[in-house]
Amino acid sequence: MKQYFKDIFKxxxxxxxxxxxxxxxxxxxxxxxxxxxxxxxxxxxxxxRLYVNMDDCIGCFQCDLACPVDCIYIExxxxxxxxxxxxTSTGHKKRLWVPxxxxxxxxxxxxGLCVPVCxxxxxxxxxxxxxxxxxxxxxxxxxxxxTPAEIADIKAKAAAYEKEQAAKKxxxxxxxxxxxxxxxxxxxxxxxxxxxxxxPPPRSA
Amino acid sequence: MEQLLKTIFENDLFVYVLMAVVPLMWVLPYALFAVWxxxxxxxxxxxxxxxxxTGGWHGWAQTIADILKLIQKEDIVPKAADRKLHFLAxxxxxxxxxxxxxxxxxxxxxxxxxxxIGLFYIIAVSSLVVVGILMAGWSSNNKWSLLGAMRSAxxxxxxxxxxxxxxxxxxxxxxxxxxxxxxxxxTGWFWNWYLFKKFPFVFIAFVIYSVASLAETNRTPxxxxxAESELVAGYHTExxxxxxxxxxxxxxxxxxxxxxIGATLFLGGWNxxxxxxxxxxxxxxxxxxxxxxxxxxxxxxxxxxLPRLRVDQLMYVSWKVLTPWxxxxxxxxxFWTML
Numbered sequence: 001m002k003q004y005f006k007d008i009f010k011x012x013x014x015x016x017x018x019x020x021x022x023x024x025x026x027x028x029x030x031x032x033x034x035x036x037x038x039x040x041x042x043x044x045x046x047x048x049r050l051y052v053n054m055d056d057c058i059g060c061f062q063c064d065l066a067c068p069v070d071c072i073y074i075e076x077x078x079x080x081x082x083x084x085x086x087x088t089s090t091g092h093k094k095r096l097w098v099p100x101x102x103x104x105x106x107x108x109x110x111x112g113l114c115v116p117v118c119x120x121x122x123x124x125x126x127x128x129x130x131x132x133x134x135x136x137x138x139x140x141x142x143x144x145x146x147t148p149a150e151i152a153d154i155k156a157k158a159a160a161y162e163k164e165q166a167a168k169k170x171x172x173x174x175x176x177x178x179x180x181x182x183x184x185x186x187x188x189x190x191x192x193x194x195x196x197x198x199x200p201p202p203r204s205a
Numbered sequence: 206m207e208q209l210l211k212t213i214f215e216n217d218l219f220v221y222v223l224m225a226v227v228p229l230m231w232v233l234p235y236a237l238f239a240v241w242x243x244x245x246x247x248x249x250x251x252x253x254x255x256x257x258x259t260g261g262w263h264g265w266a267q268t269i270a271d272i273l274k275l276i277q278k279e280d281i282v283p284k285a286a287d288r289k290l291h292f293l294a295x296x297x298x299x300x301x302x303x304x305x306x307x308x309x310x311x312x313x314x315x316x317x318x319x320x321x322i323g324l325f326y327i328i329a330v331s332s333l334v335v336v337g338i339l340m341a342g343w344s345s346n347n348k349w350s351l352l353g354a355m356r357s358a359x360x361x362x363x364x365x366x367x368x369x370x371x372x373x374x375x376x377x378x379x380x381x382x383x384x385x386x387x388x389x390x391x392t393g394w395f396w397n398w399y400l401f402k403k404f405p406f407v408f409i410a411f412v413i414y415s416v417a418s419l420a421e422t423n424r425t426p427x428x429x430x431x432a433e434s435e436l437v438a439g440y441h442t443e444x445x446x447x448x449x450x451x452x453x454x455x456x457x458x459x460x461x462x463x464x465x466i467g468a469t470l471f472l473g474g475w476n477x478x479x480x481x482x483x484x485x486x487x488x489x490x491x492x493x494x495x496x497x498x499x500x501x502x503x504x505x506x507x508x509x510x511l512p513r514l515r516v517d518q519l520m521y522v523s524w525k526v527l528t529p530w531x532x533x534x535x536x537x538x539x540f541w542t543m544l
Binding site: 004008012015018019021022023025026027028029030031032034 | 506507526
């Protein structure tokens with residue numbers, strides 16, 4: 001019987017205790033952030049949308065190699081010895097045209113591995129995270145700055161130069177053969193260009 | 206008011222319809238407001254914000270948008286449902302809760318029907334809600350619905366006993382069932398209200414009524430008939446669109462009805478708390494609605510404070526706590542009035 005009254009008293013008392021708590025919370029400012037109107041400050045090293053500064057890109061394929069999901073697509077064309085592409089802001093000499101630099105941001109896993117490997121620090125993570133699209137093809141970002149006409153021109157010139165070089169090489173080797181029939185092909189080693197830092201590896205598309 | 210309208214319009218039938226529709230003019234906007242308020246109260250009690258965008262200022266138009274959406278929705282009736290009962294149930298539930306408004310005095314000048322057994326009528330007619338809920342649960346042909354309806358029937362029927370007994374002690378003081386008469390007896394300053402009479406019996410009766418009325422409206426902590434975590438949505442699982450809205454409306458109308466009865470019997474109804482200051486028929490409406498809305502707020506407050514009771518705990522509270530104490534109150538008040 002004593003327990004019965006105790007229980008009733010306790011239940012009424014605890015209801016008031018609970019009501020006090022909820023009433024106090026009624027006036028505590030809400031923790032909700034009104035997202036599109038108010039935005040939280042992102043952490044300093046937050047990883048969001050990628051950005052490529054094409055002025056600095058030397059077409060080295062390091063980011064493409066580092067990408068675990070293969071979402072970076074690069075094409076390069078060798079520049080002619082007569083062309084001057086300038087140097088990057090980090091002081092590297094640009095030796096390749098980059099007619100194609102696409103990032104499929106829909107595939108990107110925001111691991112950030114492409115950022116530290118870049119020798120010229122031209123691929124960076126930005127703080128932009130609102131880039132949803134109605135068409136997923138719009139999520140493939142094209143960073144290349146060359147126009148299709150320029151690309152065609154560059155490719156034609158490069159092919160022509162290649163042909164010329166090949167012809168020269170053939171002529172040189174023929175000449176060497178004639179002069180020194182049993183000697184080592186020394187001309188071939190000298191003809192090898194030192195302009196490519198690394199050649200594009202075969203990629204499984 | 207009835208006499209006045211009769212002299213103005215000289216058409217009895219029109220006046221009766223008008224008198225019947227007046228509470229609806231309050232209940233519909235009230236329900237819209239209360240649903241919004243419930244969401245805001247619940248949100249702020251949990252340190253959230255609730256609806257903020259619809260309509261601009263603190264999402265005031267959220268419920269209006271919700272109602273517009275519900276109107277457009279397809280009315281789905283399960284294939285195996287009992288179509289007639291399924292159709293009828295929401296109307297019966299709403300009629301049950303709206304009928305109570307007929308005898309609730311909104312002001313000294315307005316009461317839907319000034320019958321001298323008003324309180325008895327309200328207690329009797331609000332039981333109609335159980336019939337509607339049972340109809341809804343049975344006709345849906347869904348085990349969750351049926352379980353919810355059975356629980357609701359058990360709950361409402363058991364809690365009607367302490368409710369009625371708690372109100373009986375007021376009836377014993379007042380000596381009448383006429384709600385307008387009971388209001389007139391509490392005129393004057395707030396210490397004339399029945400809540401502060403015959404302490405502590407009436408006060409205990411008031412607590413009993415508050416607890417039991419929560420159970421009668423199927424509100425948390427007594428919302429086991431529509432316990433989401435166990436029964437999907439209870440008896441209105443199979444309802445959609447406007448029929449579901451009607452259940453919702455009935456719940457909120459019921460909330461106000463029990464609050465209004467509590468305000469009328471214990472807090473002087475339309476009487477001003479300050480004697481003749483701010484009193485009169487129009488001020489009466491103000492006081493009555495504010496007292497009612499205060500109780501509605503308390504119901505929301507409790508809802509977001511307390512967890513749901515188990516079924517056996519529910520029955521324990523009703524039969525072993527509230528009912529005996531209500532009897533004790535009746536005895537106490539009875540002896541006091543005889544002395």
